[in-house]
Amino acid sequence: MRAIKNILSQLHTFVLWLLASAIFWGWIFTFVTDTSVEKKITVYCEVPQMEDRLLAAALEEDMPEGLRMIKVHPFSYVMFDMESIGKGDIFIVPAADREELAEYLAPGEGEKIYDTASGEGAAKTYIQYGNEDYYLYLGSGSVHIEDGKAQAVAQRLLAMP
Amino acid sequence: MNSRITELYSDADMAGLAGRIRRCKVFCWALALAALAACITMIMLTNTANAPRMEGATVAVSTVAGWVVLYVFLFMQTPARRELAHARMLRQEERERVEGAVAVKEERFTIRKSVAVRRVEVTVGDETQRLLVCDSRSKDLVSARPAVLYVCHGYVAAYEVTA
Secondary structure: OHHHHHHHHOHHHHHHHHHHHHHHHHHHHHHHOOOOHHHEEEEEEOOOEEOHHHHHHHHHOOOOOOOOEEEEEEHHHHOOOHHHHOOOOEEEEEHHHOOOOHHHEOOOOOEEEEEOOOOEEOOOOOEEOOOOOEEEEEEOOOOOOOOOHHHHHHHHHHOOO | OOEEEEEOOOHHHHHHHHHHHHHHHHHHHHHHHHHHHHHHHHHHOOOOOOHHHHHHHHHHHHHHHHHHHHHHHHHHHHHHHHHHHHHHHHHHOOOEEEEOEEEEEEEEEEOOOOOEEEEEEEEEOOEEEEEEEEHHHHHHHHHHOOOEEEEEOOEEEEEEEEO
16 A cells, blocks of 8 residues: 555656656667668568568578568558658569559569469468559668668569569 | 663664665666666567567566566665664764653654654653654554653654653
């Protein structure tokens, strides 16, 4: 009883510590879980549902040398930060959205990653596709096209069950 | 008649308070360092798949450990430190002798940034002198029923019991 009374008398201190702890470790984890564009491959997926962390972890199992991590994000992740999408390395987009997102996609036809007619597609363990064809593109602003790392990760993604 | 002066804080009491402060300090440092080590270990074990879980666990460990350290510091170490400073003041500074009918009041209150105290009233004839006694020592004063008090800056420092 006395302990509870003591805690209530200093409740603001205990709440403040909780907030400070969450903010501090959150800040530390941004460094642990992210790195510069030169050391990571970023994949953006315009799909209804996906296991982004599990897909990233699976892709990291066989990363090209020199990379530290692979980040996978749904498109909603960049709703308020369109600048970062310009540096994306790989894009998985529905056929209908290709024109709208053309400025972010490297020129070319792209690689068909999901065929809605047959239901065949890559990385279906992690990605739930919608009722249309999906294409994989390299990013127009990717810094990993020249060194071939974006292509290597894209090939691995296309080969995933 | 024999009379005996009893200090409210004996040497053993002072040593007890100093020991409690030392134990609290050691406990707080040990827990804080253990929690920090656990957090650093969890960061080292973080990967893409488990990052949110590890972040949650790190925040939980540091928060709970911090709460325990705060509790020990605020409600165990700090009161003991204040009481020790109070006891040193009572034993070192000059005292005055007060004689009369002693009554220790029930009401307990805390002096800001100091110790918890209770009011003591010493009545001589029509005059009543109002003093304070440290709450943790007030029981001794009640049970001893002294007629003479030794007072330092308005606080009871010792009492005299006549056998």
